[in-house]
Structures are given as C-alpha cells and as structure tokens.
Amino acid sequence: MLEDNLWVRFLKRTGVGLAIVIAFFPIFWLVSTSFKPIDEWQRFPPVWISSEPTLQNYRIVFAPKAAQEFAAKQKGAISYKVSGSAWKAFGDSAVIAIGATIFSVLFGTLAAYSIVRFHTGGSSYPFQFLVVRMFPPIAIVVPMVVLFSILRLSDSYLGLILAYTAFTLPFSIWMIRSFIEEVPEELEGAALIYGMRPLQAFLKVTFPLIRGGVLATALFVFILNWSEFLFALTLTSGHVVTVTLQVANYVSASSGKLYGVQAAMGTISTLPVILFGYVIQRHLVRGLSFGAIKR
Amino acid sequence: MAEPVRSPPSPRLEMRMGHRRLIPFNVAIALPAQLTVLTVVLVPTAIVVWLSFTDWQPTQGIPWYQAEPVWFWNYYDLFHDARFVAAVLRTLLIVAVCVVVEFLLAMSLALLFLDDWPWRKIAISIIILPMMVVPVDAANAFFMLFNDRGPINYLISIIVGRQFEFAWLADPNWALLPIMLAEIWQWTPLMFLLVLTGLMNLPENQIRAAYVLGASRTRIVLRIMLPLLTPVIIIALLVRSVETFKIFDPVYILTRGGPGAATETISMFMYNGAFVYFRIGYIAAAALMILVVVAAICVNLSRPLKRHHR
Amino acid sequence: MTAKLRLSGISKCFAGRDAVRDLSLTLDRGEFLSLLGPSGCGKSTTLAMIAGFITPDAGDILVDGARINDLSPRRRRVGLVQQDYAVFTSLTVRANLAFGLEVKGLGRSARRSAVDRLARLFDLGDVLDRRGGTLNMSEMQRVALARSLASEPELLLLDEPMSNLDAESRARLRGELRQLQKSLAQTVLYVTHDQAEALSMSDRVAVMRDGEIVQVSTPDDIYYRPANRFVAEFIGDPPLNLIPCDVSADAARMAIALAGGAVFHVSAAPIAWGRQWLGVRPHDIELVGEAAPGTVPALLRFVENFGARHVLHAEYASDLIRIETVSAARSIGETLHLRFSPERALLIDRSSECVVPFRPLEAAA
Numbered sequence: 001m002l003e004d005n006l007w008v009r010f011l012k013r014t015g016v017g018l019a020i021v022i023a024f025f026p027i028f029w030l031v032s033t034s035f036k037p038i039d040e041w042q043r044f045p046p047v048w049i050s051s052e053p054t055l056q057n058y059r060i061v062f063a064p065k066a067a068q069e070f071a072a073k074q075k076g077a078i079s080y081k082v083s084g085s086a087w088k089a090f091g092d093s094a095v096i097a098i099g100a101t102i103f104s105v106l107f108g109t110l111a112a113y114s115i116v117r118f119h120t121g122g123s124s125y126p127f128q129f130l131v132v133r134m135f136p137p138i139a140i141v142v143p144m145v146v147l148f149s150i151l152r153l154s155d156s157y158l159g160l161i162l163a164y165t166a167f168t169l170p171f172s173i174w175m176i177r178s179f180i181e182e183v184p185e186e187l188e189g190a191a192l193i194y195g196m197r198p199l200q201a202f203l204k205v206t207f208p209l210i211r212g213g214v215l216a217t218a219l220f221v222f223i224l225n226w227s228e229f230l231f232a233l234t235l236t237s238g239h240v241v242t243v244t245l246q247v248a249n250y251v252s253a254s255s256g257k258l259y260g261v262q263a264a265m266g267t268i269s270t271l272p273v274i275l276f277g278y279v280i281q282r283h284l285v286r287g288l289s290f291g292a293i294k295r
Numbered sequence: 296m297a298e299p300v301r302s303p304p305s306p307r308l309e310m311r312m313g314h315r316r317l318i319p320f321n322v323a324i325a326l327p328a329q330l331t332v333l334t335v336v337l338v339p340t341a342i343v344v345w346l347s348f349t350d351w352q353p354t355q356g357i358p359w360y361q362a363e364p365v366w367f368w369n370y371y372d373l374f375h376d377a378r379f380v381a382a383v384l385r386t387l388l389i390v391a392v393c394v395v396v397e398f399l400l401a402m403s404l405a406l407l408f409l410d411d412w413p414w415r416k417i418a419i420s421i422i423i424l425p426m427m428v429v430p431v432d433a434a435n436a437f438f439m440l441f442n443d444r445g446p447i448n449y450l451i452s453i454i455v456g457r458q459f460e461f462a463w464l465a466d467p468n469w470a471l472l473p474i475m476l477a478e479i480w481q482w483t484p485l486m487f488l489l490v491l492t493g494l495m496n497l498p499e500n501q502i503r504a505a506y507v508l509g510a511s512r513t514r515i516v517l518r519i520m521l522p523l524l525t526p527v528i529i530i531a532l533l534v535r536s537v538e539t540f541k542i543f544d545p546v547y548i549l550t551r552g553g554p555g556a557a558t559e560t561i562s563m564f565m566y567n568g569a570f571v572y573f574r575i576g577y578i579a580a581a582a583l584m585i586l587v588v589v590a591a592i593c594v595n596l597s598r599p600l601k602r603h604h605r
Numbered sequence: 606m607t608a609k610l611r612l613s614g615i616s617k618c619f620a621g622r623d624a625v626r627d628l629s630l631t632l633d634r635g636e637f638l639s640l641l642g643p644s645g646c647g648k649s650t651t652l653a654m655i656a657g658f659i660t661p662d663a664g665d666i667l668v669d670g671a672r673i674n675d676l677s678p679r680r681r682r683v684g685l686v687q688q689d690y691a692v693f694t695s696l697t698v699r700a701n702l703a704f705g706l707e708v709k710g711l712g713r714s715a716r717r718s719a720v721d722r723l724a725r726l727f728d729l730g731d732v733l734d735r736r737g738g739t740l741n742m743s744e745m746q747r748v749a750l751a752r753s754l755a756s757e758p759e760l761l762l763l764d765e766p767m768s769n770l771d772a773e774s775r776a777r778l779r780g781e782l783r784q785l786q787k788s789l790a791q792t793v794l795y796v797t798h799d800q801a802e803a804l805s806m807s808d809r810v811a812v813m814r815d816g817e818i819v820q821v822s823t824p825d826d827i828y829y830r831p832a833n834r835f836v837a838e839f840i841g842d843p844p845l846n847l848i849p850c851d852v853s854a855d856a857a858r859m860a861i862a863l864a865g866g867a868v869f870h871v872s873a874a875p876i877a878w879g880r881q882w883l884g885v886r887p888h889d890i891e892l893v894g895e896a897a898p899g900t901v902p903a904l905l906r907f908v909e910n911f912g913a914r915h916v917l918h919a920e921y922a923s924d925l926i927r928i929e930t931v932s933a934a935r936s937i938g939e940t941l942h943l944r945f946s947p948e949r950a951l952l953i954d955r956s957s958e959c960v961v962p963f964r965p966l967e968a969a970a
Contacts, residue, residue, distance in 0.1 A: 020422060023484065024421055033439060043444070044444035045449055046445060107327040107331060118320075120322060129328075129332065135586060136541040136562055136565075138543060138561075139582035143338075143343045169332060227430055229431050230544070244431045247435060257438065265432075266431075266435055270427075273427050285489055289534060500689055501692075505693070507678050508705040510704070510708050519693060
C-alpha cells in the first residue's frame with residue numbers, strides 16, 4: 001500500500017535477514033555437529049561445517065554394532081556403548097505419543113461437542129480445563145508418582161499416555177470447540193428433523209466439516225506429546241524411554257556430553273515435529289492461543 | 296474443581312428420548328475427558344494436600360499414608376527458605392524478561408511482514424522453525440553453542456578483538472542468560488505468529504482512512520493498530536507468561552539449576568527437592584502453595600476473559 | 606482556470622478484466638459531481654485511484670494542474686469517506702475528528718476549537734466522548750464526514766456514503782449534505798448507484814458503465830436528453846418504457862407509428878427505417894377517459910400504490926408498460942386509453958442503442 005523509501009527498505013531487509021539467520025543458526029549448528037567427528041566437537045576456532053563429515057554419530061544412535069566395527073577399524077573415531085537402543089526410544093515415543101493423541105482428540109471432541117451444543121457445565125466449565133494447563137506440571141508430578149505406584153502405572157506406557165492425555169485435553173477441547181462453533185447449529189437441527197439422533201447428526205453432518213480442524217488438532221497434540229520431557233523424566237525409571245530421554249543417555253564418564261551423538265539423535269527426533277508443524281502451519285495460531293485467535 | 300453441572304436436557308433431547316436415561320447424554324460424552332482430568336489432576340492434588348502437611352521422605356521407609364503430620368511447619372519453613380524464595384523471584388524475573396523481550400521482538404518483526412513482498416512466505420516458514428524443534432534438543436544445541444570454546448564465544452572474540460573463553464553455564468552470575476536466550480529463541484516465533492495473525496485481521500479500512508488523513512506509518516501503528524490489537528496482545532502475553540512460569544526443559548538440560556542453586560527456578564527447585572533430596576512432604580507444600588496462587592490468579596483472570604469470549 | 610481535478614485517459618485492468626477504460630473527466634472547483642453507475646462499473650476503482658490506493662495502468666490524475674500519480678495517499682490532499690465509514694473504533698469521536706489535525710501538527714487548543722466547531726456542524730455534541738465502536742450507522746457517517754472535512758481537503762471523495770442508512774435518513778441527508786457542500790464550497794466527487802441521489806444532489810452527473818463514462822451532463826440534461834438507451838433506462842424511477850415503433854418515410858418527414866394506431870409525424874432524423882424504439886417516461890403518458898384519435902388501448906394488470914401517486918402496469922403491444930399517475934380508483938383488467946406525447950419521447954436506434962434527436966411536427970390521427 002505504501003511506498004518504501006530506501007532507508008526503510010534497507011532496515012526491513014536487515015531486520016528480516018537477521019531474524020532468519022538467528023532462527024536458523026542453532027538448528028544449523030545442531031545438524032552440522034551431527035556430522036562432525038569427535039575431535040571437531042569442541043575445537044576452537046569452531047568448525048562451522050565439518051571438513052571430514054562422518055556418519056559415525058548416526059551409527060552410534062541407530063546401528064551400535066556397525067558403529068563399534070567402524071570405531072575398531074577407523075583410528076580416532078568415537079566408540080561408545082550406549083545403554084539403551086534409540087530404536088526402542090523412537091518406538092516408545094511413537095506408541096505413547098500416538099496413543100495419547102488418540103485419547104486426547106477422541107475425548108476432546110466429545111467433550112467439545114457436549115460443551116458447544118449442549119452448554120454442559122455452564123459457561124465456566126471450559127475454563128476449568130484451562131486451569132489444568134496453568135498448573136506447573138512439576139507440582140503434580142510428585143503425587144502422580146505416588147498415585148501411579150498405587151495404580152501400578154509406574155514406568156508404564158499407559159501411565160504416560162494417561163498423563164499426556166490429561167494435560168493436552170485443554171488444547172484439544174478448546175481447539176475443537178472453536179472449530180465446532182464455526183459450523184452453524186442449524187445444520188444439525190435439520191438432520192434431527194429428519195430423524196437422526198443427536199450424536200448421529202453430529203458425526204454425519206458437522207464432523208465431516210471439521211475434519212481438517214480435528215486433524216490439525218491431532219497433529220498439534222502429537223507434537224506436544226512427542227516433545228514432552230518432564231513427565232517422561234519423572235514417571236519412568238528405565239523401562240519406558242522416550243526420545244527426549246534418550247538424548248541424555250549419550251553422556252560418557254570420560255568425555256562428558258557426546259555432542260555429535262546428541263546432535264544426531266536430536267536432529268532425527270526433531271524431524272517429525274518440524275514436518276507436522278509445517279503441515280498444520282495455518283492452525284498453529286489457533287492452537288497455541290487456545291482457539292482465541294484465528295486467521 | 297467442581298463436578299460438571301448437570302444441565303437440564305435441551306428440548307431436542309426431551310423430544311428424542313422416550314425413556315429416562317441414567318445420565319444425560321451430554322454429560323455422558325463429556326465424562327471421559329472429565330474423568331481423565333479428575334484422575335490425573337484432582338486425585339494427585341488431594342494427595343499433595345495430605346503430603347504437604349507431613350514431612351514424608353521415601354528414605355524413611357514408611358509408606359506415604361502413614362507419614363507423620365507436621366501440620367503447618369512445612370509452610371513456615373518455606374517462607375523462611377531463602378532458596379525457595381530465590382527460586383520464586385528468579386522465576387518471576389525470567390517470566391518478566393523473556394515475555395517482554397519476546398513480545399518486543401515479535402512485534403517489531405511482525406510489522407515488517409504486513410505488506411506483501413517476494414519470499415515473504417518462505418521467510419515466515421524459516422522464522423517459525425525454532426518453535427518446531429523439540430525443546431530438549433534446542434536446549435542441547437544451546438549447550439553446545441555456549442560451550443567455552445563454542446561459536447558464541449568465538450563471535451564475541453571477533454567483536455572484542457581478543458580471545459574470549461567464558462564458561463557461561465558455570466558462572467553463577469551469567470548462567471541465567473543462556474537459559475533465557477534459549478527460551479526467547481524458541482518462543483519468539485510463537486509470539487510473532489500470534490501478533491502477525493492479529494495484525495492481518497485488523498480492519499484494513501480504518502488503516503486506509505488513516506493514510507488518507509495523512510498519518511505517517513509510525514502514527515498509524517501507535518494510534519490505530521496497537522489499540523485495535525490490544526485483545527490479541529493480552530492473550531499472547533498471558534499465554535506466554537503462564538507457559539514461561541513453568542519453565543523446566545532448558546534449565547534441566549543447561550544447568551540443572553546450578554552452579555549451586557544460581558539458576559534454580561520453581562520447577563527446578565521442586566524437582567531437586569523431590570528427586571534429588573527426596574524431601575517429598577516439603578516439596579508437596581511448595582507445590583500446593585504454587586497451585587493455590589496460580590489458581591487464584593486464574594480465577595481472577597477468567598472473569599474478564601469470559602466477558603471477552605461472550 | 607485550471608480544473609480542480611482532471612482525469613486523463615485513466616485505465617486499470619484487474620486479472621484480465623478491464624475495470625476502467627480510458628476514462629477522462631474534469632471537476633471544477635466547488636463542483637459536486639456524481640459518478641453514477643451499476644455495481645461493477647468501475648466507479649469505486651476510479652475513486653481508489655484518485656485516493657491513491659490503486660495505481661492506474663495508464664493515464665494521469667491531476668489536482669490543480671499538478672500530476673499526483675506518484676504521490677502516496679498520505680501526501681494527496683484528498684478526503685475520503687468509505688462505504689463502511691471506517692471510523693476509528695478504538696478512539697473517541699473527539700480523537701477521530703482531531704486525527705487529521707494532529708497529523709498537521711495543530712496545537713491542542715486549535716484542535717479543540719476545530720473539533721467543537723465540527724461537532725456543532727454535524728450535531729455530534731452528545732457523542733464526542735464515546736468510543737468509535739459504540740456508534741450507530743448514522744452517527745458513524747457523520748463522524749466520517751466531519752473527520753474528512755476537518756483537514757480541509759482539496760477534493761472530497763465519497764463512496765456510496767448513504768447505502769448503509771435507512772430510507773428516511775437518506776432522504777433527509779441528501780439535502781443537508783448538498784447544503785453543507787455549497788456553504789463550504791467543497792469540491793466533491795460522489796460515487797453512487799442510486800440515480801435519485803445523483804440527480805438530486807449534483808451539479809453534474811457522469812454515468813459510468815463497464816469502465817467507461819457514457820455521458821457527463823447536468824441532471825436535467827441526463828434526464829431529458831440521455832445519450833443512449835442505457836442512460837435513458839438507468840435514470841428515472843420508475844424506469845423508462847421502451848415501446849416498439851415503426852419508422853417510415855413520409856414525404857420530407859418521418860412517421861413514427863405505434864401499435865394501436867397512434868402515429869407521430871416528425872422531422873427527418875438520421876435513423877434507419879423499420880422497427881425502432883420509442884422511449885417514453887411513465888410520467889409522460891396521459892390517461893384519457895375513453896378512446897380518441899391518437900390514443901392507444903392498454904389492459905391494466907397491476908397497480909403499485911405509493912399513496913398520492915400510483916404506478917400502473919398495463920399490457921400494451923404484448924409488453925408491460927408503466928404509467929405514473931395520480932391515485933384514483935381503478936380495477937384490474939380495465940382498458941386504459943393512453944396518449945403519448947412526442948415532445949418528451951426519445952427515439953432510440955435498435956442497433957446502436959443511441960438516442961436520436963428529432964423534432965415533432967403536428968400529430969396525426
């Protein structure tokens with residue numbers, strides 16, 4: 001709409017350029033480090049891009065046997081015996097994240113439908129779920145450990161799934177609620193006149209219209225579950241390992257944190273989040289503001 | 296947390312239901328969500344209340360329900376616990392600094408994206424990249440960046456002109472900085488998206504009218520856009536403040552709260568207290584205090600929010 | 606004297622479609638000119654180009670002789686009232702009115718007195734301290750108008766400012782706005798699709814269609830001497846009747862014959878023989894009590910009752926024509942006897958759709 005004088009244009013370009021560099025740099029460093037051999041990890045001046053890139057870090061993460069063979073042959077290559085398998089970590093994370101997502105979206109959709117169409121619980125009911133989100137999880141974790149030990153849920157898949165479901169329900173409910181509110185009630189009303197039962201009306205008429213929104217919510221909740229750290233740290237004791245925990249396993253007594261290996265693990269474990277994040281880019285704003293702000 | 300109020304069945308239901316059900320339909324379908332939250336949140340809260348009045352430590356060898364009550368001594372101790380008070384103040388400081396910086400950066404950046412220009416969409420995609428990195432991995436990346444022989448120190452060396460090898464994460468005065476920078480780096484893109492969405496939803500006609508009246512870009516931003524943006528700003532600040540208050544991942548990965556307790560936040564304090572020192576009862580009291588304060592703030596905030604939502 | 610506004614050869618194309626085509630127009634100082642046309646004819650686009658929000662593909666926009674194409678909207682001394690008024694909803698009415706003055710750097714007391722003067726002029730005294738978002742439509746319109754006049758613009762652009770108001774307000778405001786414009790000697794370009802507004806308020810009317818100006822004239826000229834069929838039908842309420850007629854030679858003159866027997870003898874005019882149209886305004890049709898030489902019969906089908914006047918819809922020459930007349934008792938199905946007067950009729954060429962002027966001679970039986 002407005003013309004930009006030279007000065008403004010220059011400032012704009014520098015500002016945006018700076019933002020892009022700063023946004024990208026730590027990620028670049030992570031990925032770059034994942035290909036560095038051990039002697040380049042803490043070299044000064046720092047190595048921006050490895051001169052002798054190696055896949056050894058990735059081998060240690062994903063193919064420990066091959067890593068050991070490689071280390072035996074190649075002088076100077078890092079050799080490390082990892083305590084748990086990264087494949088198991090990815091598997092555990094997948095099981096928990098997917099399971100918790102399914103529960104969260106399922107329960108959340110039903111609850112959101114109940115709230116929007118029937119005003120269940122009055123006007124303050126949805127806000128009670130918001131309050132859940134405001135509690136620092138650490139405050140709940142301690143008694144949860146106790147509770148889980150009573151219920152025999154300690155260090156179990158179901159335990160974490162339950163915990164994740166409960167803490168992502170506020171997002172599910174509020175997000176799906178905002179999607180349902182966009183569909184006029186009259187559509188279901190028409191279906192009811194045709195003899196459908198209320199839930200049928202919802203599933204056949206409204207749900208297809210909000211399918212995209214529900215999918216976006218599901219991906220959003222999946223991202224939250226996959227990235228979660230605190231519950232995984234405190235509610236498990238070794239049997240269940242998520243990708244966020246696995247990274248911490250790459251620490252050796254002699255060398256401290258194994259930067260390259262952690263970087264490799266981090267790069268791969270972040271990929272699903274980046275992928276899904278871009279898929280639901282349009283809905284990110286709605287999700288992160290609990291449905292308050294929409295495009 | 297109250298049980299869901301059983302609202303009377305809507306007229307539609309009355310018509311449809313030939314027989315009386317045990318539980319109204321609308322309550323029944325909200326039950327799974329409600330029960331999950333009840334179990335995972337309410338029951339532990341009840342346990343916290345009990346534990347906060349005891350000094351239970353798992354190392355004592357007795358089960359938790361047989362712990363000996365010390366009544367309000369935990370709370371008394373907490374008030375006089377310099378480490379706890381420091382953790383609270385430190386957390387508030389982190390929230391204030393991070394949220395304000397995130398907002399200012401996000402706002403300035405969002406203003407640059409109002410008009411369309413080539414590569415705009417791609418620029419936005421890159422700028423929101425930090426939001427989509429697993430926080431633990433981002434924290435690890437920052438750990439590497441702030442290594443005493445890492446790229447940050449190298450860049451500072453170039454600027455300053457001499458060798459700069461500062462152990463950020465080991466310095467009690469400065470260790471908080473990498474933590475805050477990691478948090479700001481990761482979440483400014485979120486603020487940016489929220490603010491940008493708000494800006495793009497502003498009524499274009501009012502802005503056009505202001506231009507015709509001769510207003511400069513600055514005047515339009517300050518006098519027209521910002522006031523219209525106030526609801527979005529409030530939501531963004533609120534959401535980020537609440538989330539930042541709970542900060543844990545970067546603190547754990549970068550410093551564990553150290554050196555000593557120099558970077559201990561509330562979450563870290565409670566983690567250390569419970570899982571390192573095993574003073575569960577004491578930490579339960581701290582947890583309950585935080586819960587009560589947070590709940591009180593929420594109740595007071597939900598009223599204006601409800602008004603806005605209606 | 607240089608015209609206040611001159612558009613010269615303005616064109617704009619959107620997505621392959623010509624929104625405005627080679628448009629030229631001048632506006633004199635203190636003149637009230639309406640840009641009249643149906644939706645989509647390009648009038649709002651033209652306005653946006655004058656304001657500076659759209660850049661013309663070709664042509665020049667000159668204000669007081671100076672070319673303003675390259676000026677941003679900020680620097681053009683133009684006032685704009687948009688269709689939805691765009692009142693600043695988060696500012697008070699006072700702040701809205703003072704906005705343009707703030708921009709100019711006026712001091713606080715100068716602003717205050719200017720705002721008070723405007724408030725009196727536009728009857729906004731009660732709402733001065735209310736926030737823009739709390740006003741009703743009529744109040745918003747006055748605020749938008751007052752706000753744009755506060756900066757004393759060279760040219761005031763109004764984009765259908767009455768379309769959001771109810772009929773009663775519209776009727777009242779037409780007169781008030783025109784009086785205000787005259788007293789301020791403000792140059793106004795008024796965009797509308799309502800021909801009654803255009804005719805009643807303007808010094809001149811420019812009729813637009815499909816991106817082009819079809820005719821620019823005084824309201825009288827537009828009404829009585831439209832240039833073509835489009836203008837003739839667009840102007841006037843109820844709309845013009847198009848009656849098929851037959852034009853033939855008759856010695857040194859022409860004869861226009863209508864179904865039912867009426868024939869007019871007129872001077873020769875540049876029009877082909879054969880079937881053409883005669884445009885007759887509903888108001889110009891005379892109702893005679895019974896059949897007489899020169900009258901034609903029509904079957905009454907429908908009566909629109911507007912109180913003191915009726916609009917009769919009657920079947921004539923296998924088409925429905927409208928007749929505006931004083932109210933009287935009539936029955937559906939009765940035969941009306943109509944007399945057309947050639948003095949007010951328009952001869953319209955079927956192929957070119959232009960109005961062909963002619964001079965009526967005496968009427969024959």
